[in-house]
Amino acid sequence: MGRIAYVNGRFVPHGQAVVHIEDRGYQLADAVYEVWSLFDGKLADAEGHFARLERSLEELRIAMPMSRRALTLVLREAVRRNRVRDGLLYLQVSRGVAPRDHAFPGDEVRPAVVITVKAIDRAAAEAKAAKGVGVVTTPENRWGRCDIKTVGLLPNALAKQKAKEAGAAEAWFVDELGFVTEGASSNAWIVDTDGRLRTRDTNANILRGITRHTLLEVIAGEGLAVDERPFTPAEASAAKEVFITGAGALVLPVVAVDGRRVGDGTPGPLATKLRRLYIERVRAGAV
DSSP: OOOEEEETTEEEEGGGOOOOTTBHHHHHOOEEEEEEEEETTEETTHHHHHHHHHHHHHHHTOOOSSOHHHHHHHHHHHHHHHTOSSEEEEEEEESOBOSSOSSOOOTTSOOEEEEEEEEOOHHHHHHHHHHOEEEEEEEOOSOSOTTSOBSOOHHHHHHHHHHHHTTOSEEEEEOTTSOEEEESSSEEEEEOTTSOEEEOOTTSSSOOOHHHHHHHHHHHHTTOOEEOOOOOHHHHHHSSEEEEEETTTEEEEEEEETTEEOTTSSOOHHHHHHHHHHHHHHHHHOO
């Protein structure tokens, strides 16, 4: 069975899914998106992703395209039609289709909705986590509202390409003060030389990661503390452990920063444990 996409009220073969050339998401990046992990055909961290979607839309003054209940039904139907058990679901909502103009169109223009689903090889993902990945650093050059999950991802794409060319899995943005903000598609964490878990606070110019939020709850449940303050690439290189979090990465150990080995160059025990606990939690709570 081929992949099926949802485009503005219709399920269509993935290869035939199209949007209008004057969709504002295509021409002006006037759109937001969300990505859900899928476990056993169910949406992981569903509440957090819906809440962030609604906040992003509100910040850009784009109307919610349908009620949350109706959208949930459409998302589940997209998963069902694609017969995906473990994977990722992508949702994009743009302001809609209108003659190109920077200012917003009138209220008669309705938001445009696109949904795609793809399968993930969980065994391969676990093998990757067991080996660990590398990250590289790059200067922060994004706009000042990274808390809104927009499709304006050109700096992120360039950062990811830099990582790919270096043989790494992720790129970390570093601000003008020399601190890591976040990854191109993930939040950044370390276990510092004092054994403290550290990650950047969300008052900085970073996305309010849903995986990050759930992991904080997992960590609290284990009786551990988290120091929400920034760290430098040098601190990451010297750390006991490093890892990243995101809907695609889940909790992914990092074993090298800018080519410098972290610890003994293997995934740390805490990151490995937190990955297992996070997956157990979201699998049990997926809807």
